[in-house]
Amino acid sequence: MATQPYRAHYSSPEYARNRxxxxxxxxxxxxxxxxxxxxxxxAHHVVALRxxxxxxxxxxxxxxxxxxxxxxxxxxxxxxx
Numbered sequence: 001m002a003t004q005p006y007r008a009h010y011s012s013p014e015y016a017r018n019r020x021x022x023x024x025x026x027x028x029x030x031x032x033x034x035x036x037x038x039x040x041x042x043a044h045h046v047v048a049l050r051x052x053x054x055x056x057x058x059x060x061x062x063x064x065x066x067x068x069x070x071x072x073x074x075x076x077x078x079x080x081x
Contacts, residue, residue, distance in 0.1 A: 015055040019043045022060040032067035042068040 022043065030037055044061045047053030063071065 012055060015043075018055050018057045018060055019062070022057050023062045025057065026062050030064045030067050031061040032063050032071070035064065037062060037064065040065060044068055044071050 023037065023041065026037075028037055029035065030041070041062050042065050044063050045053045045055075046059050046061060049055075053059050061071075
């Protein structure tokens with residue numbers, strides 16, 4: 001955690017509240033594939049926390065874990081230049 005202090009956001013009340021609100025906003029569906037989110041889901045930060053993003057509803061997207069991985073991979077590649 002010392003090398004990734006932005007990860008502390010994941011335990012914040014704001015993150016938990018906005019993650020749930022984003023799920024409701026998305027109608028309980030994955031914002032990548034449109035399929036219903038049943039059980040576990042992940043929240044993707046459009047602007048990564050490490051890049052100055054925040055936990056606002058506008059900066060979150062709810063996704064199936066399988067749909068989230070390509071988003072994360074793309075974000076990492078764009079940071080590497």
